[in-house]
Amino acid sequence: MAxxxxxxxxxxxxxxxxxxxxxEPESYITPVTDIYEEDKGLYMMVDLPGVDxxxxxxxxxxxxxxIEGHVKRSDNKExxxxxxxxxxxxxxxxxxxxxxxEGINAELKNGVLNIFLPRAKAVQPRTIxxxxx
Amino acid sequence: xxxxxxxxxxxxxxxxxxxxxxxxxxxxxxRTCFLPGVSARHFPMINIASDDQKIVIEALAPGLxxxxxxxxxLNNRVTISGEKAKVNVDLEKFHRNERSTGKFSRTIELTTQxxxxxxxxxxxxxxxxxxxxxxxxAKAHNVAISVK
Numbered sequence: 325m326a327x328x329x330x331x332x333x334x335x336x337x338x339x340x341x342x343x344x345x346x347x348e349p350e351s352y353i354t355p356v357t358d359i360y361e362e363d364k365g366l367y368m369m370v371d372l373p374g375v376d377x378x379x380x381x382x383x384x385x386x387x388x389x390x391i392e393g394h395v396k397r398s399d400n401k402e403x404x405x406x407x408x409x410x411x412x413x414x415x416x417x418x419x420x421x422x423x424x425x426e427g428i429n430a431e432l433k434n435g436v437l438n439i440f441l442p443r444a445k446a447v448q449p450r451t452i453x454x455x456x457x
Numbered sequence: 458x459x460x461x462x463x464x465x466x467x468x469x470x471x472x473x474x475x476x477x478x479x480x481x482x483x484x485x486x487x488r489t490c491f492l493p494g495v496s497a498r499h500f501p502m503i504n505i506a507s508d509d510q511k512i513v514i515e516a517l518a519p520g521l522x523x524x525x526x527x528x529x530x531l532n533n534r535v536t537i538s539g540e541k542a543k544v545n546v547d548l549e550k551f552h553r554n555e556r557s558t559g560k561f562s563r564t565i566e567l568t569t570q571x572x573x574x575x576x577x578x579x580x581x582x583x584x585x586x587x588x589x590x591x592x593x594x595a596k597a598h599n600v601a602i603s604v605k
Contacts, residue, residue, distance in 0.1 A: 357553055358544065359553040371556055373582065375583075376582055402506060407503055434520050434521060434583050
């Protein structure tokens with residue numbers, strides 16, 4: 325499974341547009357992902373801590389699986405130590421044709437998104453009838 | 458957390474380098490580039506916030522076993538421990554293996570005394586929030602000033 329990243333030019337436009345709208349530009353990070361393959365299909369586990377049901381967007385378009393997670397920023401607290409910042413997540417994967425795109429299902433639990441990508445049923449051999457005239 | 462595995466670390470470095478080549482220099486490196494090795498990562502990462510009444514610790518810990526999660530509080534010390542469940546799958550079946558798993562423990566020493574009896578902890582959306590109310594004697598008191 326190949327990974328697809330956002331087109332550079334497109335990204336520049338987005339970031340400029342966003343900078344005008346908001347006070348601070350939105351930052352995106354690539355979430356860490358495990359992918360393993362079983363007989364039935366592919367299983368993915370994506371760490372998205374801080375993302376809730378409303379902030380998660382999962383889509384398949386033209387064979388590309390897009391995972392997008394938005395995190396609500398909490399009010400400004402006085403931090404003594406800050407090792408992480410709530411940031412949004414974005415990652416794309418190109419799906420192979422062996423994946424049945426209709427059958428994909430996903431579950432978000434404890435900040436981990438579990439996605440199941442079932443294997444497409446093998447293309448049935450087809451005999452073509454020939455008409456005689 | 459995990460046991461150090463040379464081949465796995467090299468494999469990950471290679472895929473990170475491959476990812477890097479797809480990015481333009483203009484935008485800087487993607488945030489997951491050059492992650493420390495799986496076994497060397499700080500886990501969990503924490504934020505500590507404080508106000509007059511309490512100290513709040515947020516720990517970024519997605520996918521924990523809720524049964525194994527443990528928070529222990531002493532006068533000025535908090536220990537968070539638990540386990541991130543391992544997936545029982547052969548390594549050969551993995552296309553990508555970036556998440557680390559295993560047991561962890563992290564102790565945080567605080568500069569103020571807390572009241573261990575009133576500590577509360579909540580785990581939601583992969584973030585553990587521990588609220589530690591300050592001990593009475595550590596709270597700030599207003600002193601009345603008499604003007605003559």
